[in-house]
Amino acid sequence: MSQKRSIFEEVETRDKAVPQTGVIDRAKRGARGPVRLWLVLIFALVVAMILVGGLTRLTDSGLSITEWKPVTGALPPITQADWQAEFELYQKIPQYELQNMDMTLSEFKAIYWWEWGHRQLGRVIGLVWALGFIGFLLARKIPPGWSPRLLLLGALGGLQGFVGWWMVTSGLEGSMLSVASYRLAIHLGLAFVILGFLTWYILMLSREERDLIQARRSRERKLFGMGTGLMHLAFVQILLGALVAGIDAGRNYIDWPLMAGGFFPPDPFQIEPLWRNFFEDAGLVQFMHRMAGYLLVVCAIVVWLRARRSPNGTTRFAFNAMIAMILLQMVLGIVTVMYSAPLHFAILHQLGAILAWVLILRARFAAQYPHAQSVRG
Known part of the structure; x- marks a missing residue:
């Protein structure tokens, strides 16, 4: 027969499950x-x-x-x-x-x-x-x-x-x-x-995994997409630069902005079959590298102007660094060509390509995973 309990007696209760928090932190x-x-x-x-x-x-x-x-x-x-x-x-x-x-x-x-x-x-x-x-x-x-x-x-x-x-x-x-x-x-x-x-x-x-998960929720989709497109264009330009270096095309036409006095290099498509000209004709290869460079600069400016509207200060700074390096790289490219690609200018131009590539990726990352900031920014 159960005993009566005093109304003042503490009654033992089972521990209720407590909601778990910070799972990512403890993982x-x-x-x-x-x-x-x-x-x-x-x-x-x-x-x-x-x-x-x-x-x-x-x-x-x-x-x-x-x-x-x-x-x-x-x-x-x-x-x-x-x-x-x-x-x-x-x-x-x-x-x-x-x-x-x-x-x-x-x-x-x-x-x-x-x-x-x-x-x-x-x-x-x-x-x-x-x-x-x-x-x-x-x-x-x-x-x-x-x-x-x-x-x-x-x-x-x-x-x-x-x-x-x-x-x-x-x-x-x-x-x-x-x-x-x-x-x-x-x-x-x-x-x-x-x-x-x-x-x-x-x-x-x-950054911690929890920070990346939270940051991804506020990512700037359009800016990230534009950064991705710029990354692909920069990669194509790097490949064209390798073609220029492979046949010493940077030492053949040293005037700028023209090539041998004209916009288009003289006597292209002289090599048979036709497709080999895009890899082996010095004038045509340098022309493609120049045009891709101009296109890259224009696209980078468009992306940068879009990034200026970003509410995140860190993201804006990342794209500022990117556009500065791309403009510097264009100047380095022009100087390298006009001096017939001497060793020191050529290797500086290659270093510029590395820095531009890394900064494009960094800016793209900033758009995908923006840093948290105060309401005042």
Whole structure:
């Protein structure tokens, strides 16, 4: 028989379920900061790789190593016999037979070191990626959902190695004095794709997942779409720049704004079949690069004017930096052409392309994930 309870007696009640909050905060977040620093290191190495690759092309050094040895090739020639053996391999390719017959061993060493350094940087990047990925994976510090993204970077890096050798083989036979320009464009284009992914991932890891989810709700769709279009146009311009570099087209028509006194270069479409002119005719290739550059500047100004109406100050600043770099890059391009693409101007122009590419991506990211700000802005 149950006992009577006093009205003053505390009655034990079952704990009711309490709504859970902050699920994203408590979820396993991984080591976002260290992973970001690791990607920043790879980003810096890729930028150096692109610049060294540009110098390798400008110094005609890309064909100095005629074999692909991913592991043993990390060691350069040491003895005089080793150097002589490498030089003899180079003497068998068209570039030496048709252009550098009077080259000495010491001159060969100069171009050899550029290409060796370029390949060595590729090995370092692969090693840094592999050690970092395996280390974070074993320590279970990779943020949730990020393993496929980081694996993609490694896969693209491996593909870049194969594309690089595919590019080099185009200059080892026939009557080629350098690598095929379209293969060079693919090689450089893939480098910028890798750089683009690195930029985006670094920006994402610079903020917490909960911040990105909240920011995405207030994204500026139209501005993000315009930024995406500008990104694609910039990528096409980068590919055209690679075609210009591949055939030294920047050194043939050095007047501006005209080309050899006219708007259109003289005697285009002289190469058979017709499609080869768009890759191999110096005048036509430089003309396409110029026109794409003008179009890029116009489109960038339109996007910038739209971005000025953004209510977010950080977004406006990102697009201000973007338009400033694109205008500077146009000036660098004009100066490079008018001085017949000397080494220092040409490499500055390539660095400008890297900065413009990164700033376009940064502005696009700001439109997709605007920073929170006060009502006053």
